[in-house]
Amino acid sequence: MEQAHGDAADLPPVDTSAAAIPAADGAAGVVSPDGPPIPGRRPEERPPFPPVPEVPSAAPVPTVPVGPPVSLPPGAPAAGLAALRRRYARGELDEADVAPDPLTQFAAWLDDALAGEVPEPNAMVLATATPDGVPSARTVLLKGLDERGFVFYTNYESAKAADLGANPRAALVFPWHAMERQVRVTGTAERVSREESAAYFASRPRDSRLGAWASPQSQVVADRAALDRAYAEVEARWGEDEEIPLPDFWGGYRVRPETVEFWQGRHGRLHDRIGYRREGEGWVLERLAP
Numbered sequence: 378m379e380q381a382h383g384d385a386a387d388l389p390p391v392d393t394s395a396a397a398i399p400a401a402d403g404a405a406g407v408v409s410p411d412g413p414p415i416p417g418r419r420p421e422e423r424p425p426f427p428p429v430p431e432v433p434s435a436a437p438v439p440t441v442p443v444g445p446p447v448s449l450p451p452g453a454p455a456a457g458l459a460a461l462r463r464r465y466a467r468g469e470l471d472e473a474d475v476a477p478d479p480l481t482q483f484a485a486w487l488d489d490a491l492a493g494e495v496p497e498p499n500a501m502v503l504a505t506a507t508p509d510g511v512p513s514a515r516t517v518l519l520k521g522l523d524e525r526g527f528v529f530y531t532n533y534e535s536a537k538a539a540d541l542g543a544n545p546r547a548a549l550v551f552p553w554h555a556m557e558r559q560v561r562v563t564g565t566a567e568r569v570s571r572e573e574s575a576a577y578f579a580s581r582p583r584d585s586r587l588g589a590w591a592s593p594q595s596q597v598v599a600d601r602a603a604l605d606r607a608y609a610e611v612e613a614r615w616g617e618d619e620e621i622p623l624p625d626f627w628g629g630y631r632v633r634p635e636t637v638e639f640w641q642g643r644h645g646r647l648h649d650r651i652g653y654r655r656e657g658e659g660w661v662l663e664r665l666a667p
């Protein structure tokens with residue numbers, strides 16, 4: 378089956394050192410303070426973008442009547458859920474041991490996650506909400522970290538972007554279960570500069586850049602074949618060695634933290650929770666009950 382990002386064998390090895398996450402705009406970064414300068418072109422110098430291929434949307438779906446209540450077969454995996462639990466005992470978190478600011482503390486825990494056994498350590502759950510409070514959450518990848526906040530990239534016409542356009546407040550969760558750790562962030566999301574997005578887009582594998590062009594993210598599409606046709610269309614548009622431009626509808630967001638909480642699992646569910654709350658120019662540190 379074709380993978381969205383090509384076969385693993387085709388891709389260069391992933392650099393999982395914390396320094397691989399670039400600091401943006403040449404700003405002093407907590408994780409990578411010496412990131413390369415971002416090449417930029419003024420918007421008026423850019424060639425016009427070709428139109429995005431039409432991905433046919435699905436025919437209207439007929440309403441399906443609600444059926445009888447679902448009954449799971451006896452012995453289904455769900456039967457054992459109530460007894461499923463782990464005892465957390467891998468570490469402790471003490472006020473005396475944490476950094477005075479949460480981004481430095483986060484960088485230290487990210488280093489641990491990168492060095493340890495956490496799969497996809499830069500995967501984070503992003504929660505957004507409509508202005509009237511309808512929430513949604515999905516996983517995105519952390520692609521930049523500096524003293525300003527947490528950067529991810531996405532489609533600016535997606536559902537999450539619609540939420541953030543109307544209500545920039547967002548929350549992040551890093552679920553580092555293998556380390557019995559969790560980090561929670563709340564804050565405000567804003568778009569990163571076009572130069573920053575262009576530099577990141579150019580660093581992505583070719584198939585991911587083409588995928589961004591081919592996918593009208595969050596829209597209902599007719600079927601898989603419609604997506605594959607859209608991909609083939611954009612693939613034919615640019616030669617192997619030709620630069621694929623940053624789509625107007627794609628780029629990054631930076632979540633500027635207002636609160637950050639570090640959670641370390643402990644015995645008896647009496648976990649350690651250390652919270653940072655922004656106050657003026659500084660941070661207030663508090664222990665929270667588990």
Ligand SMILES: Cc1cc2nc3c(=O)[nH]c(=O)nc-3n(C[C@H](O)[C@H](O)[C@H](O)COP(=O)(O)O)c2cc1C
Binds near residue numbers: 515517518529537595
């Ligand atoms: C591990 C993982 C990483 C993902 N990373 C991203 C990402 O960095 N950017 C993105 O737009 N979608 C990413 N996705 C897909 C999103 O979870 C989601 O399906 C998509 O962004 C559409 O969300 P929306 O319709 O709420 O906007 C990722 C999914 C997974 C499971």
Ligand SMILES: Cc1ncc(COP(=O)(O)O)c(C=O)c1O
Binds near residue numbers: 518
């Ligand atoms: C739709 C989408 N966009 C962007 C990304 C981020 O991927 P990349 O590491 O190629 O930038 C992902 C990762 O899964 C994704 O699914």
